[in-house]
Amino acid sequence: MAFDLFLLEVVISGLMTGVMYALVALGFVLIFKASGIFNFAQGVLALFAALALYDFLSEDGWFFGLFGFTLPVWLAIPATAAIMILLAWIIERSVLRFLVKQDQIILFMATIGLAFVLEGLGDLLFGSDVKPLNIGIPQGASDWALDTFNLYIEKLEIVAAATAAILVIILAIFFQKTRIGRALRAVADDHQAALSVGVSLDKIWVIVWSVSGIVALVAGIMWGSKSGVQFSLSLIALKALPVLILGGFTSVPGAIVGGLIIGVGEKVAEVYLGPFVGGALENWFAYMLALAFLLFRPQGLFGERIIERV
Amino acid sequence: MNDRTQDQILLEVDAISLSFGGVHALTDVSFDIRKGEVRSIIGPNGAGKSSMLNVINGFYHPQQGTITYQGQKRRQMKPHEAARGGIARTFQNIALFRGMSTLDNIMTGRNTQMNKGLFWQALHIGPARREEIENREFVEHVIDFLEIQAIRKTPVGKLPYGLQKRVELGRALAAEPTLLLLDEPMAGMNLEEKEDMSRFILETNEEFGTTIALIEHDMGVVMDISDRVVVLDYGRKIADGTPEQVRADQSVIDAYLGISHD
Amino acid sequence: MFYRENGQFKSSYKADQAIFPIAQDRWFVIAVVLAAFLAVPPFIDQYWANAVILPFLVYALAGLGLNILTGYCGQVSLGTGGFMAVGAYASFKLVSLFPELNFLIVLLLSGFITAGVGMIFGLPSLRIKGFYLAVATLAAQFFLVWMFNKVGWFYDYSPTGMITVRPVEFFGVLVTGPEAGSAAKYLFTLSIVIVMALAAKNIVRGRIGRAWMAIRDMDIAAELIGIKPLMAKLTAFAVSSFYIGVAGALYFSIYLGAVEPVEAFDINRSFYVLFIIIIGGLGSVLGSFLGAAFIVLVPILLKNVMVGGMGMASGTAGHVEILLMGVLIIFFLIVEPHGLARLWQIAKEKLRLWPFPH
Numbered sequence: 001m002a003f004d005l006f007l008l009e010v011v012i013s014g015l016m017t018g019v020m021y022a023l024v025a026l027g028f029v030l031i032f033k034a035s036g037i038f039n040f041a042q043g044v045l046a047l048f049a050a051l052a053l054y055d056f057l058s059e060d061g062w063f064f065g066l067f068g069f070t071l072p073v074w075l076a077i078p079a080t081a082a083i084m085i086l087l088a089w090i091i092e093r094s095v096l097r098f099l100v101k102q103d104q105i106i107l108f109m110a111t112i113g114l115a116f117v118l119e120g121l122g123d124l125l126f127g128s129d130v131k132p133l134n135i136g137i138p139q140g141a142s143d144w145a146l147d148t149f150n151l152y153i154e155k156l157e158i159v160a161a162a163t164a165a166i167l168v169i170i171l172a173i174f175f176q177k178t179r180i181g182r183a184l185r186a187v188a189d190d191h192q193a194a195l196s197v198g199v200s201l202d203k204i205w206v207i208v209w210s211v212s213g214i215v216a217l218v219a220g221i222m223w224g225s226k227s228g229v230q231f232s233l234s235l236i237a238l239k240a241l242p243v244l245i246l247g248g249f250t251s252v253p254g255a256i257v258g259g260l261i262i263g264v265g266e267k268v269a270e271v272y273l274g275p276f277v278g279g280a281l282e283n284w285f286a287y288m289l290a291l292a293f294l295l296f297r298p299q300g301l302f303g304e305r306i307i308e309r310v
Numbered sequence: 311m312n313d314r315t316q317d318q319i320l321l322e323v324d325a326i327s328l329s330f331g332g333v334h335a336l337t338d339v340s341f342d343i344r345k346g347e348v349r350s351i352i353g354p355n356g357a358g359k360s361s362m363l364n365v366i367n368g369f370y371h372p373q374q375g376t377i378t379y380q381g382q383k384r385r386q387m388k389p390h391e392a393a394r395g396g397i398a399r400t401f402q403n404i405a406l407f408r409g410m411s412t413l414d415n416i417m418t419g420r421n422t423q424m425n426k427g428l429f430w431q432a433l434h435i436g437p438a439r440r441e442e443i444e445n446r447e448f449v450e451h452v453i454d455f456l457e458i459q460a461i462r463k464t465p466v467g468k469l470p471y472g473l474q475k476r477v478e479l480g481r482a483l484a485a486e487p488t489l490l491l492l493d494e495p496m497a498g499m500n501l502e503e504k505e506d507m508s509r510f511i512l513e514t515n516e517e518f519g520t521t522i523a524l525i526e527h528d529m530g531v532v533m534d535i536s537d538r539v540v541v542l543d544y545g546r547k548i549a550d551g552t553p554e555q556v557r558a559d560q561s562v563i564d565a566y567l568g569i570s571h572d
Numbered sequence: 573m574f575y576r577e578n579g580q581f582k583s584s585y586k587a588d589q590a591i592f593p594i595a596q597d598r599w600f601v602i603a604v605v606l607a608a609f610l611a612v613p614p615f616i617d618q619y620w621a622n623a624v625i626l627p628f629l630v631y632a633l634a635g636l637g638l639n640i641l642t643g644y645c646g647q648v649s650l651g652t653g654g655f656m657a658v659g660a661y662a663s664f665k666l667v668s669l670f671p672e673l674n675f676l677i678v679l680l681l682s683g684f685i686t687a688g689v690g691m692i693f694g695l696p697s698l699r700i701k702g703f704y705l706a707v708a709t710l711a712a713q714f715f716l717v718w719m720f721n722k723v724g725w726f727y728d729y730s731p732t733g734m735i736t737v738r739p740v741e742f743f744g745v746l747v748t749g750p751e752a753g754s755a756a757k758y759l760f761t762l763s764i765v766i767v768m769a770l771a772a773k774n775i776v777r778g779r780i781g782r783a784w785m786a787i788r789d790m791d792i793a794a795e796l797i798g799i800k801p802l803m804a805k806l807t808a809f810a811v812s813s814f815y816i817g818v819a820g821a822l823y824f825s826i827y828l829g830a831v832e833p834v835e836a837f838d839i840n841r842s843f844y845v846l847f848i849i850i851i852g853g854l855g856s857v858l859g860s861f862l863g864a865a866f867i868v869l870v871p872i873l874l875k876n877v878m879v880g881g882m883g884m885a886s887g888t889a890g891h892v893e894i895l896l897m898g899v900l901i902i903f904f905l906i907v908e909p910h911g912l913a914r915l916w917q918i919a920k921e922k923l924r925l926w927p928f929p930h
Contacts, residue, residue: 005919098906104702105648109850113901120895234847241707278722287711294700312745367796405793407786409855422798424779428807434774442778446585561822
């Protein structure tokens with residue numbers, strides 16, 4: 001009985017981590033869906049968002065230094081969202097618009113450069129020490145789960161799961177039902193064609209990167225609340241890759257499912273296989289899983305099948 | 311028109327059906343190509359002509375039907391088998407290697423004829439260099455034939471459309487093909503360029519005996535240079551015969567009505 | 573005026589296909605190589621060797637390897653760090669197990685072992701391309717670093733997990749270890765790098781190089797004209813990994829002397845080499861060298877200016893360096909995606925007309 005419970009706890013813990021991965025992967029999917037760019041800087045965006053949020057909230061931030069007061073949470077979050085939108089606009093103007101016609105690989109490498117810029121900037125502006133992020137999300141284990149099911153689940157993770165679910169629903173509606181959503185899908189298919197029917201590429205990209213930035217903010221809040229705002233947040237970007245492979249690069253639900261599978265897979269492997277090989281399986285298990293997947297189903301669970309034409 | 315043995319069949323496709331998901335690109339198409347002839351495949355846009363070439367090439371695998379090439383019957387062709395078997399082609403949207411020069415592009419056409427391994431390549435001096443020079447000589451013949459000496463070293467991405475098409479033909483010719491598949495080789499060309507291209511195609515056919523399968527929209531060209539014509543419409547064959555027979559065929563006229571061509 | 577090719581007509585294909593068909597280029601390169609062999613050794617000291625010249629050579633070699641795979645063959649790889657680790661650990665184990673083995677053989681064997689590993693991780697490239705392949709190479713990267721960290725056999729069960737190079741002689745001259753002279757290390761490394769660069773240039777301008785570029789530019793068309801994708805891609809992985817493996821072995825044995833896998837060969841190393849070839853020029857042998865020079869020299873320059881000149885704390889300087897690297901990457905990708913090699917070519921074009929403006 002106790003063994004089963006343990007497995008269940010591991011699985012749930014994995015699911016929760018998976019939700020966190022999924023949040024980051026969502027940001028990737030958005031940008032990829034709308035611009036065909038694989039935004040390597042997504043993780044750093046989450047870090048940057050979390051850093052900015054911390055700055056608004058705390059007394060050792062620039063904001064306090066400049067204005068003498070800190071913002072309450074309900075103001076700080078929209079303020080940070082505004083910063084992310086501004087950032088999206090800057091990125092579009094200074095980087096993206098010059099790279100419109102280039103190959104995917106060049107764009108990808110540009111986002112690597114972008115990640116470095118944001119990381120350096122973040123360190124310079126906000127310092128590289130770990131910062132606690134407390135925006136009022138309840139901490140600690142869920143008493144309800146403990147009492148009812150004898151399971152240890154953190155309240156934070158429940159909040160994260162709920163947030164992710166809501167975000168997914170909003171985004172799905174956005175893409176399917178709105179005019180802008182349709183325009184985004186057109187742009188993802190073919191930049192030139194979209195241009196020729198009058199879709200304004202710059203505006204679209206600013207919108208997409210802004211939305212992605214806000215998703216990054218949510219991810220940053222969740223991760224930051226859980227383990228403090230620190231550099232390793234940006235490495236999550238790398239973990240998102242296997243998530244996207246499993247889920248398909250263009251699928252919003254895929255990002256969630258992929259995240260969950262990776263999260264659970266990693267945790268289970270670490271707990272049950274880890275002891276045999278010295279631990280730290282989490283470093284590479286996700287990638288091997290993704291690799292195996294790639295060999296059998298390259299487009300992922302929900303991605304579109306690629307048909308080549310000559 | 312070629313006086314060599316017209317009766318030998320080089321390629322035969324039998325009851326080929328090809329679909330992608332719900333789209334039927336080809337349905338039950340059968341025809342043959344005789345050795346040494348110029349065979350045109352015509353039809354309105356979307357008729358499945360390029361798909362047919364892709365099947366012959368081995369790029370698409372038909373769900374039904376067989377392909378018989380040089381006496382060997384197959385359910386489907388593998389691209390590699392096709393290339394080694396002497397089938398070369400050009401593409402509707404130009405598939406040149408943009409990062410390389412004209413010369414290098416045409417040299418890649420010689421790839422199946424060259425085989426010196428990694429070690430000799432690294433050394434260069436010796437067998438690899440000899441092989442390179444031998445093949446370079448052949449490629450220069452092709453360049454002379456197509457009159458593109460001046461653009462030898464130019465990266466192909468910089469060439470105008472008409473010249474790119476010619477370079478692509480050169481790459482196909484470099485492979486010394488038995489069967490040459492040409493997908494709209496004259497698309498987007500002016501009259502003078504078309505005359506040049508027709509001349510090259512005819513010379514290839516007459517001097518080297520290369521069998522040619524040609525997709526083309528310009529009816530004047532088709533009627534002028536083809537030995538026989540097959541007509542496709544909506545993935546089905548609707549006519550097959552000499553240019554005169556096909557021109558007079560009512561179903562062909564119906565298929566083309568309302569569609570303008572130059 | 574000095575750079576005109578007037579009168580230099582080639583009368584044979586052999587002459588036309590030479591690596592440096594223009595005589596001025598030939599003389600220039602010969603001069604540089606001679607200077608490298610003769611003029612540098614008397615003046616080289618430990619600081620220059622360790623801070624600038626050895627890392628330059630090693631990174632140029634690694635860049636060459638990655639360029640073969642990514643620049644010429646178009647297969648994106650983020651696993652360079654991991655493969656360098658394979659080369660390093662292979663050389664360590666070989667010297668440890670067979671101390672009498674000639675060091676050159678050790679290096680070559682390390683290269684071959686890495687080539688084998690590279691081919692295994694390259695197998696997925698037959699089914700997947702682009703970013704998907706990048707993920708496969710990431711798998712290699714993380715797995716390999718983890719393995720060298722965990723499996724004690726690789727580091728001879730040393731309690732620190734680090735590996736330290738043994739002093740090894742090459743025909744009587746010490747080339748590894750703290751006692752080895754800078755000139756010896758330099759000449760040894762230089763010779764290897766030059767020979768391998770020449771081999772690389774020969775390969776890429778021949779049949780195999782063209783096959784690689786064909787796959788890069790349009791792999792479907794390449795397959796349809798008879799190029800075997802399997803052979804071409806695996807060969808690219810093999811050759812590339814060979815170069816990266818030797819670079820890794822040199823990185824460990826001659827340049828650093830002691831490494832610990834997570835620090836020396838992690839994902840940042842992979843990015844480092846990727847930046848070298850982006851900035852230097854994808855698909856260019858010269859570019860690998862230019863990129864390596866750039867990447868090795870710029871941080872040193874920055875550090876001198878910022879810490880020495882402006883009195884910045886070295887931590888802050890580090891952050892600015894990262895920032896600047898990112899800016900430079902983006903700058904190059906926008907302004908000249910073909911990197912320094914293309915800028916060099918353009919400079920030569922202008923030089924042909926000099927002193928006339930056009």
